[in-house]
Amino acid sequence: MKKKIHYYLFVLPLLALFASCSQELDPYYERPAGLEDPIYQQLEARGNFKSLTALIQKAGYKDILSKAGYWTMMAPNDEAFTKFFQEKGFSDVSKVDSITAAKIVKFALIYNAFREEKLSDYQSSKGWVVDNAYRRRTAFYDGFQSKIVNGQPKVIVGTNRNGSALYVAGDNNNKYVTYFTNEYFASKRLSAGDFNYFYPTAEYTGFNVLDSKVTEADIIAENGVIHELDKVNLPPLNIDQYLEQNPNYSLFRDVIEKNLVRYDFNQQATTAYRNYTKKTDDVFVKMYDPTLKFAPNNENYMKAEDNDGQADAYTMIVPENAAFQTFVNTVLLKNYSAVEKLPIYVFQDLVNAHMVQSAVWPTLKDDYVNALGEELKFDFNTDITDKKVLSNGFFYGANKVQKSNLFYSVYTSAYLDPKYTYATKIFNEGSGYKEMISNINKKYTIFLPSDDILRSLGYSFDSIRGEWRWVNPANGTATQGTGVKNQLLRLFYNCIVQTPKGELDNIATTSGIIRTGDEELPGEYIKWSNNKIYAAGNFVPIASGGAPAVNVIGKEVQQNGIAYYVDRFPEFSLELQGKAIERLAATNTEFDAFFQYLKNSTIYTASTGKIEGVALGSSYTFIVPNKAAIARAVAAKVLPASPLAASQTQGEKDLVADFIRYHIINNKTVSNDGFITGQQETLRKDTKGDKTYVEVTSAAGTLSFKDNSGNNAAAKFILASSNNLADRSLIHLVDNYLLP
Incomplete structure (x- = not known):
């Protein structure tokens, strides 16, 4: 009680003070003279938005748009509504139901206020990126939907992320509206042809919202900006929804739904649904396989940053039923008895082959690759039969299947x-x-x-x-x-x-x-x-x-x-390369003279075939001088007369070891196919410890090796006795020795 008395003693004088000052403060905080009216009052005052203002009231947005805020409104005029009522069978605005009214009004509302000059700029986290945007997030989202899934009624909500981060509570998955401006088109090398590809009967004006014209831009309001349109736009479907409602693509969709979609119970979504509707249903998130490049029901883009959907969207190219059935029969089921028996990775690759993680503009289609990194193998003049600008990207229906390399x-x-x-x-x-x-x-x-x-x-x-x-x-x-x-x-x-x-x-x-x-x-x-x-x-x-x-x-x-x-593998060898040379020497005496020096050298272990510095699993080329070449090497005192180590001095043993190492190319397997030419490193090091090299000349049918002595002829391979296989190695018989 004491605290309460003190509280009131403190507050009451303040209230008195504020009351005494109110007459002085009120003028300061009054609405400034000359400030434009809010969006609703602007529309009402102009007189040609009577249908729109009526729907704003029916949708419950009059209060919101009559006060402070920060909106862009793509506002269809009364003439646009007259055409809309005729198309939809409404006698007048009073016959439009509240759900349709909400769709029209919410989809016409873009978050934040943008003049025409800013709509083509991407509002990135690092600042404005000029002429890099063609989409904006609207106030409309689908929310909870009641569907029959596998014969059972379910309340579902679409996923709002791609990959493994498949759903984020609190993100309503708002739809985007697409617009076309001269600034964006010029920046991206686009033309009116890109617009008319989607809307062949509409006129490109340099500022279109979907296929509607902007008849007056930049009507400034206290709480935003109004752009007047000549057409009423309902929220477009997303790619998932378009596939669902279009029977022309039912076979392709069936493959996706049966193999790459699941419905996961989500507690947060369920709680939100129950609080909002007072119903007791569970809510399931429709998830797409995380290996897909994107989820077709995700209205957001990559979400690398919050606004990246302004600058890009998805593309899906989907084959019509007839084309897809032919592909299934002739390709997919060549060795399988039924589609259901195909491995999951086939479905993942098949769908990714028809996905592009970017909006594919028709005149630039060669600039894009699909989710498998392949070029798009469609002729956009003859193969594309259906073109749609949807809420989360572009949809193309095709009379053929993407001819993916995988198939x-x-x-x-x-x-x-x-x-x-x-x-x-x-x-x-x-x-x-x-x-x-x-x-x-x-x-x-x-x-x-x-x-x-x-x-x-x-x-x-x-x-x-x-x-x-x-x-x-x-x-x-x-x-x-x-x-x-x-x-x-x-x-x-x-x-x-x-x-x-x-x-x-x-x-x-x-x-x-x-x-x-x-x-x-x-x-x-x-x-x-x-x-x-x-x-x-x-x-x-x-x-x-x-x-x-x-x-x-x-x-x-x-x-x-x-x-x-x-009927089996071409097997790699676990035998040391020295043993392979030993076997060659046993069957071909031309190899034996060199092998005798190798066998008796200080760098060879005869019992295992191990050559010092040579390891299994690494690449080598063994250059084996034939019998006559070894005799010339002995005559030139490049080799000692006897291959037996017991009859050699230490200097001669070192000479033999150096000679052998110089006849082994390190880290390269050389053949007569022209793949490897030029200076190649040997196993030998010079007296300073530096690497030494031999010159390789290789072409179809010929192969030779040249030392760097300058006065010794090249060693040419003897084809009939060369290209002998060892572990990651080739063994060649040559007609001369190499001089270290």
């Missing part, structure tokens, strides 16, 4: 065949293989072992642990995890060959050697001969851990090459 490349042979899910998984797991072999602009040959073959080789995928597993068929030892995945990645890279000239098109009747991978990431070399494939591991005797040759058992021709079906 017409060698990648497709695994991707759309249930017998090759393991191969597809490896291609897809961030290896870059998918992007490589699905590039329709480059030609590839791939070798595909089926899931059954991989399982027979001991490989499987543990879906519970999410990792690869391998049981060694030789000893039953099981391993799993990253090591097994890396092993498979290397094996599958041996199965990918860039073949720009169709080098492997006639694999059944030809033979040769070729490098796997592509020019950006060279792989290992493999050989082929009459429908058989060999990597380094297929040349190692089976008793020493090698593998049999790979047999080609079928093929499929795609637009960028051939997929050959095979």
Whole structure:
């Protein structure tokens, strides 16, 4: 009680003071003379907005628009309403229901006040970006909708984010209005043709709101700006809604709804709904698969910053039912019995192939790529049959399906065949293989072992642990995890060959050697001969851990090459390179003279084949002088007379070690294909510890190596005895030695 007495003793004198001053303060805070009337009073006073003011009252917005605020109003005049009433069957404004009235009024209201000169500027977090905007957020949003989902009634609300952040409570998902201005068009290299592509019967004036004309701009009001329009605009549908109500695209939509949509209960939305309606229903958010480039029911743009929807929107190009059904029958179901049996990633890729995370203006369509990074393969003059400016972007209906690389490349042979899910998984797991072999602009040959073959080789995928597993068929030892995945990645890279000239098109009747991978990431070399494939591991005797040759058992021709079906992998070798040279020496005496010096050198371990400085898994080229070349090296005292270390001085041992190192190119695998030329580093270091080099000349059918001595002839490879495979290495027989 004491506190209350003190409170009133304090407040009452203040009230008296304020009362005594009110006559002096009132003039200061009076509405300034000459200030324009608020929006509602302006509309009322002008006399040609009678229908609009009536609807403002019916929508409950008279009070809001009669007071202070900050709005832009796209205001249709009475002439516009006369046409609207005729089109919609209303005899007069009194017959317009309150829901329609609210749609018209709220969609006509843009947050914040913008004169015409500012509407083309993007209101970014860093300031105004001139001539970079063509959309603004309106006061209209759909809110809660009652729908029948899978035969059950549900109250749903659209998602308001993309990706994994799928719904933010408190964001009403307001619709945007699109307008077209000369300033924006000039800045973006657009023309009236872009406007008329969507609105062929409308006139482009340089300031249009959707297809309506602005008949008078910049009517200034106390609480904003009015732009007078000659047409009434109802809120457009978003892409999700347009798909739902248009039966021409029902097949494509059905694929999305059944595979890439879910309805998640949301407590915050439910609480808001119950408080607002006093009903007890649960509310579900319609979510799209987070792998999609955007959610078609998301009215916001990226939300990287609050206003980014002013500067851009989405595009979706959707095939009509007939075109899509043909694609399903001829492409998707080539190896599957029903659409329902396709893997989820096929649906994700298919829809992303028809999405662009930007508004695709028709005259600039070549500037855009889809969500898979592909060019848009549509002729906008002949292939696009339906064009709509919607609330969250552009919609194009098409008489064809986007010819995505994923469905017409060698990648497709695994991707759309249930017998090759393991191969597809490896291609897809961030290896870059998918992007490589699905590039329709480059030609590839791939070798595909089926899931059954991989399982027979001991490989499987543990879906519970999410990792690869391998049981060694030789000893039953099981391993799993990253090591097994890396092993498979290397094996599958041996199965990918860039073949720009169709080098492997006639694999059944030809033979040769070729490098796997592509020019950006060279792989290992493999050989082929009459429908058989060999990597380094297929040349190692089976008793020493090698593998049999790979047999080609079928093929499929795609637009960028051939997929050959095979009965096992081209195996990489776990044998040290010295052992490969030893085997060559045992069968070809031309290699033996060099091998005798190698075997007895201080840098070689005969029991394992280990050469000092040479490691498994790294790339090398071994240049082996033939018998006559070794004899010349001995005569020139480049090598000691005897290869036996016991008969050599320490200086001679060092000379041999240097000689061998100088005949090994480090970190490069060189063949006669012209891929690698010029100065290449060897394993040898000079007396100062600096690297030494040899000059490589390589072209189709020829290969030679030149030292830097200046007076020694180049060592030319002997084709019949060269291009021998070892672990990430090639071993060549040459007709001369290199002088360190």
